[in-house]
Amino acid sequence: MDLTEEILLKEGKMLPVMEHFYTLQGEGHHTGKAAYFIRLGGCDVGCHWCDVKESWDPELHPLMDTVEIAEIAASYCKTIVLTGGEPLMWNLEILTKRLKELGCQIHIETSGAYDMSGTLDWITLSPKKTGLPKEGIYKVANELKIIVFNNHDFTFAEEQAAKVSENCKLYLQSEWSKRNEMYPKITDFILANPKWQASVQTHKYLNIP
Numbered sequence: 001m002d003l004t005e006e007i008l009l010k011e012g013k014m015l016p017v018m019e020h021f022y023t024l025q026g027e028g029h030h031t032g033k034a035a036y037f038i039r040l041g042g043c044d045v046g047c048h049w050c051d052v053k054e055s056w057d058p059e060l061h062p063l064m065d066t067v068e069i070a071e072i073a074a075s076y077c078k079t080i081v082l083t084g085g086e087p088l089m090w091n092l093e094i095l096t097k098r099l100k101e102l103g104c105q106i107h108i109e110t111s112g113a114y115d116m117s118g119t120l121d122w123i124t125l126s127p128k129k130t131g132l133p134k135e136g137i138y139k140v141a142n143e144l145k146i147i148v149f150n151n152h153d154f155t156f157a158e159e160q161a162a163k164v165s166e167n168c169k170l171y172l173q174s175e176w177s178k179r180n181e182m183y184p185k186i187t188d189f190i191l192a193n194p195k196w197q198a199s200v201q202t203h204k205y206l207n208i209p
């Protein structure tokens with residue numbers, strides 16, 4: 001990356017886009033809604049079970065003009081999901097400003113490990129033990145999504161739930177490779193702790209992106 005590109009990246013005029021596509025939101029509160037996903041490259045949180053490890057190195061993903069990607073996304077539908085990687089590694093001011101001008105609702109899926117930027121309408125906070133969220137994001141999160149990989153994740157889930165607002169929706173979602181083991185445990189946990197709901201990666205069952 002040359003110096004000019006570094007400056008454009010810092011200003012949020014360009015972003016490393018790994019992929020962008022229309023699909024149905026598969027997880028959480030907005031499951032089933034039409035959504036255009038913008039997956040930004042770059043993440044240093046390091047979850048060992050991460051299913052998008054190819055996103056980690058931002059240098060592997062082409063820099064795209066931010067206004068152009070906003071206009072492509074908004075031409076499909078008006079719910080835009082910013083995901084990654086860790087999308088908050090980047091300056092999202094220009095991207096979200098243009099998306100708002102185009103009438104979009106902007107959702108983000110983040111570990112919360114970086115400071116927020118831009119205008120966001122729905123924040124899905126998915127905290128990771130290897131890179132805990134910044135304190136400020138807990139109170140503005142709309143949904144908390146804990147990925148359950150082992151039994152300790154239920155304890156972690158309750159610790160994290162203690163930090164979010166009363167209105168924040170609480171979801172437990174099994175890590176995909178553990179689903180046969182963990183969904184029965186999630187089912188029992190929710191019976192005992194009904195403030196939680198299960199989230200399922202429905203797009204994987206539907207064989208859509």
Ligand code: SF4
Pocket residue numbers: 043044045046047049050051052053055084085086111128
């Ligand atoms: S935060 Fe997300 S993208 Fe980053 S390593 Fe963890 S699961 Fe992967």
